[in-house]
Amino acid sequence: MKSNILQDNINQLSLLAAAIILLLTIYVAGKYIKQMKTDRSTGELADENWDGIGEYKNELPSGWAYTFLGTMIWALWYWTMGYPVDAYSQIGEYNKEVKTYNKQFESKWANADAQTLRDMGEGVFLVQCAPCHGIAGDGMGGKAADLTVWGSKDAILDTIKHGSKGLGFPMGEMPAGLLSGEAAEKVAEYVAGGMKGEQPAEFATCAGCHGPDGKGMGGMAPDISQYGTPDFVKMVLDHGKKGFIGTMVSFKGRLSPIQEKAVGTYILSLSRGE
Template sequence: MRSMVIGGIILVIALMVATYFVVGDSFSFSGDNFDYINSLTMLGGLAIISITVFVALKYINQIKNDTAGGELVEDKWDGIGEYKNAIPSGWGLMFIGTIVWMLWYLLVGYPTNQFSQIGQYNEETLEHQKRFEEKWRNISSNDLVNMGQSVFLVRCAPCHGADAEGINGKAQDLTVPMYASYGIAGLSYPIEYGKKGTIGTMPAFKNILSETQVKAVASYIISIGDK
């Protein structure tokens, strides 16, 4: 046992020396560069390493010298018996403590009706959409067409192509003058709610594009059909 203790002490010293050589410049216990956080980190590391080593030595010694004892349960599994030992008190306290901490975290530490990153993101998204709608509510016809082209290239071009000609029959050719005659209202409906055609089914964009963006895409389609 004495040799194990000596070995543990040597291990602790070796680990701390190695740690200091790796990050020693970050630690200063005096002078103008004193940083109590780094100093506490170093002391905490020393404590953790020391406790870990000596606890491990204690249980290694216990495994080597102690013998099992106690009353066995009647049932056996593959010839392996189980002692009628009570649950360790530490385990029980940790289980109860975990439940208490969970309730505290849920109701006090991080209540569900308070700040959350997801809630903040949703609020900022809605605020951005509101500002977007206000900014482009009275947009000019030229700006509306330019906006529609930008939205079209992102949302519609994967099927209709960047030139809106349908990518060799994959989707409808929107450069046909017929579509320009539908007007903004006639084109906005299939953009918002989708449409099943002879080539395929167009998905609905009502929950993806804003009202202004739908109107802009329709205006862009009309502009390319008028050319």
């Protein structure tokens, strides 16, 4: 199928703008080149000078001023009349196709079983996560989080020891070393166990930000009651995180909800040795 670039409203506007800019450039350049050959500097000198070099109090060049004004008018026209929201464009057509495909994708895999989610998550992980966390998810010798122990008591102890940065919650970042020794052990075991059973008194240190129930006090801090589940992975993906080798950007909008759930399922399988 042959395509005609002039059928696209955006292409027409772009070509028109290019032609206008080219004509203006030729006109302005020619005008000032001619003036450079014939005109002489005149007028009142400004009081300021730099190493004996001063400047005249001349008016703003009309060619530059009209070009600048024309650019502003063009921009206002382009965004209000030249390219209305409902106009056809190749970008708009592409975005519409992507939305349609994503909707079909979500519908197709809405009820995917655990194995399917794991396989899907592995594919996403190898492309998006493995460059930093390693193909095996082991963090490549401490350069990133070791996901093979994620969700375990050891992983929580590591977080307590080193702190947590970059999640962007209103309560701020978790500093390192809030607990140590037996106190850290008790809290890590409690959280890793799904916060079931008797809550250790030492958890009061965590409750100051995460709340007595660990649910983050309405979004003020991470919901650690979901630690060790795909939902917690989704939270990290949505917020991003700071690590040893840099900042993990937020994947919110980059991955669909099903893909986020799939990545969480796969990471959980890594920590379980599946």
